[in-house]
Amino acid sequence: MTRSKGCFITLEGVDGAGKSTHIPWLIQTLKDQGLPVVSTREPGGTAVGEQLRQLLLHQPMHLKTETLLMFAARCEHVETVIRPALEAGNWVVCDRFTDATYAYQGGGRELGGAAVQALQDWVHPDLQPDRTWLFDVPLQVARERLASSREPDRFERESRDFFLRTQAAYHERVRNQPDRFLVIDASQTIVAIRKQLEADLLELINRAGGAQAAGNLSEHG
Numbered sequence: 001m002t003r004s005k006g007c008f009i010t011l012e013g014v015d016g017a018g019k020s021t022h023i024p025w026l027i028q029t030l031k032d033q034g035l036p037v038v039s040t041r042e043p044g045g046t047a048v049g050e051q052l053r054q055l056l057l058h059q060p061m062h063l064k065t066e067t068l069l070m071f072a073a074r075c076e077h078v079e080t081v082i083r084p085a086l087e088a089g090n091w092v093v094c095d096r097f098t099d100a101t102y103a104y105q106g107g108g109r110e111l112g113g114a115a116v117q118a119l120q121d122w123v124h125p126d127l128q129p130d131r132t133w134l135f136d137v138p139l140q141v142a143r144e145r146l147a148s149s150r151e152p153d154r155f156e157r158e159s160r161d162f163f164l165r166t167q168a169a170y171h172e173r174v175r176n177q178p179d180r181f182l183v184i185d186a187s188q189t190i191v192a193i194r195k196q197l198e199a200d201l202l203e204l205i206n207r208a209g210g211a212q213a214a215g216n217l218s219e220h221g
């Protein structure tokens with residue numbers, strides 16, 4: 001896929017890692033630089049995807065069904081939202097993408113990576129995030145954060161071992177594609193995390209050719 005501009009950023013991490021806290025800031029920061037932004041999430045991001053999300057988060061189902069539905073939602077999302085937005089030059093910020101399937105279904109639920117890879121090769125062989133921010137926290141911290149949040153969904157109720165496997169699968173993704181990932185120690189303060197994110201954003205904007213915007217960001221950051 002040829003893209004002249006735009007950038008695809010995804011945010012990942014186990015439940016309770018705190019990634020969602022930073023999304024409004026990220027969107028606003030990009031907008032402040034005059035960059036066109038599309039903010040979306042998985043599973044979800046389309047009418048079909050949001051309906052599938054309700055099923056996926058609340059309805060028990062076979063692991064293969066779960067994995068196929070994740071990719072069904074993703075297919076609709078890639079074809080009708082992500083790809084058109086990138087081709088139009090937008091910055092696309094997506095709360096989770098295919099790394100989450102490798103981590104949760106492949107690792108957490110022990111499906112393994114091969115089936116996920118096969119579905120990725122079918123659904124989006126030519127599309128990868130330009131940058132993935134992995135919010136990494138000790139499991140104990142993630143679980144404490146989760147315990148103090150809303151009613152847990154089907155994934156959030158999973159065991160400690162499930163989350164350890166999920167986290168290990170995320171780490172394996174990082175080892176296999178170190179250039180795409182930025183791993184953030186999400187047990188730091190929000191201010192310290194923002195500093196790290198801002199520096200990375202500056203680099204991404206520069207790389208995308210937005211030198212002037214990046215200059216503004218560093219002046220105000």
Ligand code: TMP
Nearest residue numbers: 015042043070096097100101104155156
């Ligand atoms: P969220 O709470 O971060 O919006 O994510 C919803 C849940 O869906 C989260 O527990 C992770 C899970 N999930 C998967 O298991 N596989 C996937 O491919 C995606 C995108 C999410």
